[in-house]
Amino acid sequence: MVLVVLGIDALDPELVDDERHPHLTLTRHKRIETIDSHAGEPSTHELWPTIITGLPPSEHGLQLDDGVAWENPLLRYGSRAADYLLSDSLQASIGAWLLTNTGADAFRVPSSYYAENGLTTVFDGTDSTAIGVPNYVVDPDTEDREHSLRRELGDLFERDTEAVGGHTTADLPTFYEQCMEMSIVRTARARNALRSGRYELVFAYTSGLDLVGHVTYDRPDVQSQAYDELDRFVADVHADLGPDDDLLLVSDHGLQDGVHTHEAMVAGTDPETVDSIDSVLDVRDAIEAALAGGAHETAATVEFEHGDGRDDVQERLEDLGYM
Template sequence: MTLVVLGLDALDPDLVDPDEHPNLALDASRAIDTIDSVAGEPSTHELWPTIITGLRPPEHGLELADGVAWGNPLLEFGSDVADRALPDGFQSRIGAWLLTNTGTDAFRTPATYYAENDLPTVFDGRDALTVGVPNYVTDPDSEDREHQLRRNLGDLFERDPDAVGGHVSSAPREFYEQCLEMLMIRVARTRRGLRSGEYELVFGYTSGLDLVGHVAYEEPRLQERSYEEADAFVGELRADLGADDELLLVSDHGLQDGVHTHEAMVAGTSDRLVADIGSVTGVRAAIEAELDEHDHTPTDPWTGSEVSGRGEQSDVVREQLEDLGYM
């Protein structure tokens, strides 16, 4: 059976009402602690690697530099020049311009980074599917519709250090529609992973709520509606769960009035999924405990028989790659 983890970036515990959003609260939910970056607020770039490894940002090494994730050679060059020559405020503006105008996605660290740096993840040795997890990219040469939409938002979502929350939109309602398309696509892909019956762990992610929240200070109803729609989408995923499947929702921080808040959230179809999670650093341990203590062996939907040996195959492939010097 399958454990499904859905990362809803910026799902805020203060904005989830169990009566209005039963599928976001599930059967058990709680607020959890998060971690601030050097910029003084939680950072997506740093926190999803923390969630999948259980390690704090200085330990896994994927940290912001002056509030900007310099994820490629152009940005790293800009960071180096900025560190030596420019005031901090102007550095932030250069980073904002680069990320707005170069089409750079700051969350595209390949999954090989973790093995190369001896960093354990919740996926190691598991029959696992990942769908869009930030900074854990299994195929750097491919991208889905969420990536495409995010990279081509243009003036629908521009960085502006002087704006509330650091972002502005030329057309908030058009922007909202694109963000909800992103959310819908990622939930749908996560549902397909569950329905395939191939995996013991399916870990999906979407940034839709976060993006909407960053511009909703101009039009608060956008954020309210995004929670209503997210609840409906997660409800469809929940309806796909079999009797022995479980669903865990995870956020990296909250978001209110256009600004990241200092509290994250977890919710689960079983109290045991969330009972021991007090911080983003505890999510990996909770997932592993669930997988180790309860049977989540994949079941082939075509034959009804259990699928076995995939984890062992993964270990063999890893050993071969290590022998060849690739890892």
């Protein structure tokens, strides 16, 4: 058995439809509770560490101040002084400028952070791979195409605290295409990991849907189109599953009218796993229970069942510069 978990940032339970999005709803789907940051809305920076540890942000320690990651290396040394000397609004403004103009990234805390702080994650003790999970960076010195695209967006995704969705874009069509490319990259990497036969847990994350949602508060048709395209990308992962494999989709929050909503969702091919999740705090336990209940065999003991095409995905990604 291989369990593939796709972390889809901002997948909103109110914006999926069983008939229109069969691969975003799968066999069963449901809305689940999420956690708000002290700023009043769910924070991606905080929630993915929560999902992989099963701990609230106050316990795993990765917390955001007014949307600015003061854990960021560019800010870390000044964060204590900033708390005393700068107002919250000025901290947010400085952080917004840094994130827009310096290539700083709020989501690049290394995976070593967890062991160093006595924290365990869903990846411990399993044959697993973590693909792009925010604030669980296995190799901080490398990046794939999604991360480099996000880091280099520039004026395609500018931080603007006055805008409805907190960001603006100088060119929506180009921005949209780059966001969809991000989702293609991560779903393709998940497919490659699944096909390799090396893992019992494949956990891949993509932020494309979230980014599109933040700038399309006045273009719901564009956000709807992104859901339709993502459904097709997930369909490819779904089609690669073997008879004993499962697929689980998890979001950290929803997103409507440009802003994060206070509900997340899960969807899966195994109804029992979906039913066991009522909150982002439950995801880790549900994944571990699913793995404990399945019999995973690696490629060393099982002949690959998906045909000779397993190398095609990796070769295509390498040719395109995605790996």
